[in-house]
Amino acid sequence: PFFITATALMSAVGRTAARRFVLLLWFAGLAVPVTMWWQHTTGLTSTGAILIAAGRLVGLVAGYTLLTQILLMARLPSLQKIAGAERMLRWHRDIGALLVVTTVAHALLLIEGYALFSGKGPVDEGLRLWSAQADMVGAFAAAGILTTLALLSVRTTRRRFAGRRA
Numbered sequence: 001p002f003f004i005t006a007t008a009l010m011s012a013v014g015r016t017a018a019r020r021f022v023l024l025l026w027f028a029g030l031a032v033p034v035t036m037w038w039q040h041t042t043g044l045t046s047t048g049a050i051l052i053a054a055g056r057l058v059g060l061v062a063g064y065t066l067l068t069q070i071l072l073m074a075r076l077p078s079l080q081k082i083a084g085a086e087r088m089l090r091w092h093r094d095i096g097a098l099l100v101v102t103t104v105a106h107a108l109l110l111i112e113g114y115a116l117f118s119g120k121g122p123v124d125e126g127l128r129l130w131s132a133q134a135d136m137v138g139a140f141a142a143a144g145i146l147t148t149l150a151l152l153s154v155r156t157t158r159r160r161f162a163g164r165r166a
Contacts, residue, residue: 022079026068033060051113055106062102068095100150103143 037060041053071079072092080088108122115125129136 030061030064033064046116048113048116051109051116053113055109055113058102058109059106062099062106065095065099065102069099096150096153100147103146107140107143 034057037053037057041056044050044053069092072088072095075085075088111122111126111129114129115122118125118128120128130140
């Protein structure tokens with residue numbers, strides 16, 4: 001019995017170390033676009049410029065987080081062996097919240113920053129971006145779909161697990 005317990009303990013220690021390594025890799029991967037943003041961001045002399053720079057940074061975080069979501073749901077065998085399917089599903093849920101918050105913050109920061117530069121209000125600036133920038137229609141639609149799916153999945157998940165609480 002002692003050897004089985006020691007083996008199980010060593011296995012748990014190994015999995016914990018592997019999980020920490022995966023988390024370290026995630027932060028290291030996130031550091032790459034953040035470092036590039038830092039090196040190429042200049043002229044933060046006004047509130048509008050700061051908001052636009054922050055919006056771009058948050059957009060990089062959102063994009064990286066979306067990539068992480070895709071990798072988690074791809075159920076890569078090596079990652080699933082390290083983390084386990086249940087933990088990957090929890091990571092997907094937790095990171096999903098980060099993805100929605102960063103996506104919405106990206107849009108709001110950029111709209112407000114551009115509004116300060118143009119002298120218009122944020123609603124007028126959002127409408128201008130919608131009508132004048134061809135890619136913005138798709139971007140607004142994607143952000144809306146992502147946010148809607150997140151809100152629906154939170155409600156569904158809560159309803160599903162409401163009966164399982166002890």
